Amino acid sequence: MAGSTADRIDITGFNLYYHATRALEDITLAIPEREVTAIIGPSGCGKSTLLRAINRMNDLIDGVRTDGGLRLDGEDIYQRGIDVVELRRKVGMVFQRPNPFPKSIYENVAFGVRMGGNGLLKTRLDEVVERSLKEAAIWDEVRDRLQRSAMELSGGQQQRVCIARALAVEPEVILMDEPASALDPLATAKIEELIFRLKEKYTIVIVTHNMQQAARVSDRTAFLMLGRLIEYDKTSKIFTSPSNKLTEEYITGRFG
């Protein structure tokens, strides 16, 4: 079923516990390369938790344990000896609320590269910043004020700077946690357009509670409920003829 050729992320029998509660139960899901995979489901179903399992951001929360398999390019990212910092450079993330640093636009985009420690020449760094801002479709709006604070931008612009910031590190996978939920419809449309273009180069996993958005931007959709994966299939199939009754009820708006 799910992308037999090139699966970038392979999740098998994955469980996540928060203290005594099991937040994710036996998730099995293969996410193909250079596609957009949407994770949908009612609030508290564990969709963000699943997303954050892919770059191990859940590690920051006290009392989280996992078992089962979660492979990135065939490598189990939860095995001993995995460098989480290295993993997060391969798996970038965009958050629900735009969270630029209170630094200049330039410094925001250059941040990940600088922290990576490969002391780039200023001209090379300039190139990376420009390329990333172009890729994130915000270059034209900020090219004249790269040294101004990112905090002065609108919410939608801030979010695209955050995307540029993630792209600058040259990740393989980009995780997006409801990237447009704090934005107005116009800014949302821009982000969606951007996602559509980014999938030519990147594997994208997006969490959204907006079903139209999932239908618009994604190639595959995973439906989660109460920590279980209910259905995972091509988006066109999920939204036209879901095989599970719960999926159908959710997407037709009967609950959630």
Added chain:
Amino acid sequence: MSEHSRRKVSDRLGIGMTGLATALILAILLVILGTMVAGGHRVISWEFLSQPPREGMTRGGIFPAIFGMVFSVLIMLIAVLPIGVATAVYLHEYAKPGHWLTKLVRGAVNNLAGVPSIVFGLFGLGFFIQFIGRGLDASLGKEMLFGQPCILWAALTLALLNLPMVIVATEEALRAVPRDERAGALALGATRWQTIRHVVLPQALPGILTGTVLVIARGAGEVAPIMFTGAAYFLPSLPKAPTDQFMTLGYHIFVMTTQSPDIEATVPIAMGATLVLLCLTIALNLVAVVIRSRTRNALRKGR
């Protein structure tokens, strides 16, 4: 009385009571300042600030006391800032919040903050001078170099006294940095230390600076911790090394008001010295306000 007028009266009463309390505070401050200005302003001159006391402190200035105060406060800062900030960073950024050790350290910090300053003075005498100082002297084969009251031990005692303040102020400042920004940095592949160094600390800096200035003001004014550990009644010359004893403003005021051979002649000088100390404290607080608003603006603009 109607409900309406009853509410009006209680409203007035509320405003009146809180206003009265505020006015009382202001009045106290004004009375203190006024007394000191009235009694001491005549002695204040460039000579007063730049000359040593003469004739049993009935003449002359207070320069050695100002010098000693600055000297000791500087050493105190060198000791208290790195340790205090590092402890706060550890407690807030690394330690698990629910862990018993974290709770223990936090409890210790809070208790330390409640210890009377005279106890710190006695501790400094016992620990720094008798134990560490004498020990150093014995092992270095020196006679009475470290094992006696001096600026170093007084400054370290002050550092100890102010440690909780630095820790609490720093933790407060760290708490104000949004969690999202830490997550953002970590998600970009920054290490925890890089996140702290490049994202968290720059934003916490205004808060840390504010705490620092308050600590300076407190360090400059405290008398009890230093009277056994380094402050001298009177010294004919300025201290040259951290192992020398020193005069300092707070202690000097205490000495002048309690030990003077001619109280009539000393009172104006003591009042002048107090005025200087008060002005210094107020000036420091103003500096804190300025630094704070500047760094905050710079942060908002993003450098």
